[in-house]
Amino acid sequence: MRPSRPLYDVLADGYEEHFAVPHRRAYDDLAWEQTVALLPEPPDRIVDAGCGVGRWARRLRSRGYEVTGVEQSPGMIAALRRHPSDPGFTLVEASMTDAQLPPDAGMVLAMGSLQYTDDPEAAVAHLAGWLRPGGVLAVLVDSLVALVLELLRDGREEEARHRLTTRRGVWRQHGREADLHLLDRARLEAAFTAAGLTDLRTRGLLVTATPLGRDELTRRLTTDREAHLDLERHLLESPLLADTGKQLLVTGRRRGPAGPAPE
Structure with a gap:
């Protein structure tokens, strides 16, 4: 697989604006809403694996959590360090599969980063190992099913077959490509279960993206954003529609009582 780090290096300076695009802002906000509902009590420790420029880390810090960010992209790290230092935030400069952290986190997040690892199942097990009993792992990835349906809608049958067979995609930005x-x-x-996680739930975010298409989705999010997000909130509650969401948000809990946050 072509690594994602060079692509994220070139995205770093404008990464905040990257999420101002209506559909990205929409699935990011939906993912945040769903994740907040599972957060432990502050000041528990949260690990943000693939923290980028610290967008979610800063939100978590504003709620009183201790945050450990894991990031491997030099460009993202440089952009992150341009923000004021925060004693409640610790940066680990490593890939999420190489970083070694203690098993004491109340939540581990991998928002859009798991899909770039060489072995997603091994990565899920690795991330789950950072949780304390009762802690929650939350992972956000692109959906295979939604992409295949999108390609079929657009008349790109050969690519749809290829993506379905290989289960690989390509992300292109600023002349760079990552697999x-x-x-x-x-x-x-299955990966969450193999890692010993329970209370699994999968939500499809932006279920309307494929049937509506990018232009119509953007129009709705621009003209009446809250009404459309209310529809998306209703749709994401259906397990039947999960795979049709543009993004999949999967959560699971490590076995054992949640208990108080470690001192």
């Missing part, structure tokens, strides 16, 4: 795993609900939930 990624295209994942589905069944494979992700």
Whole structure:
């Protein structure tokens, strides 16, 4: 697989604006809403694996959490360090599969980063190892099913067959390309189960993206954003529609009582 780090290096300076695009802002906000509902009590420790420029880390710090960010892209790290230092934030400069962290986190997040690892199942097990009993792992990835349906809608049958067969995708930005795993609900939930996680739930974010198309989705998010997000919030509650969401958000809990946050 072609690594994602060079692509993220060139994205770093404008990464905040990258999420101002209506559909990205929409799935990011939906993922945040769903994740907040599972957060432990502050000041528990949260690990943000693939923290980028610290967008989510800063939100978590504003709520009183201790945050450990894991990031391997030099460009992202440089952009992150341009923000004021924060004693409640610790940066680990490593890939999420190489970083070694203690098993004491109340939540581990991998928002868009798991799909770029060489072995997603091994990565899920590695991330789950950072949780304390009762801690939650939350992973956000691109959906295989949604992409295949999108390609079929657009008349790109050969590429749809190729993506479905290889279960690999390509992300292109600013002249750079990175390969990624295209994942589905069944494979992700199997990985979570194998890692010893329970209380699994998979939500499809932006279920309307494929049937509406980018232009119509953007129009709706621009003209009446809250009404459309209310529809998306209703759709993401259906397990039947999970794989049709543009993004899959999977959560699971490490066995054992949650208990108080470690001192």
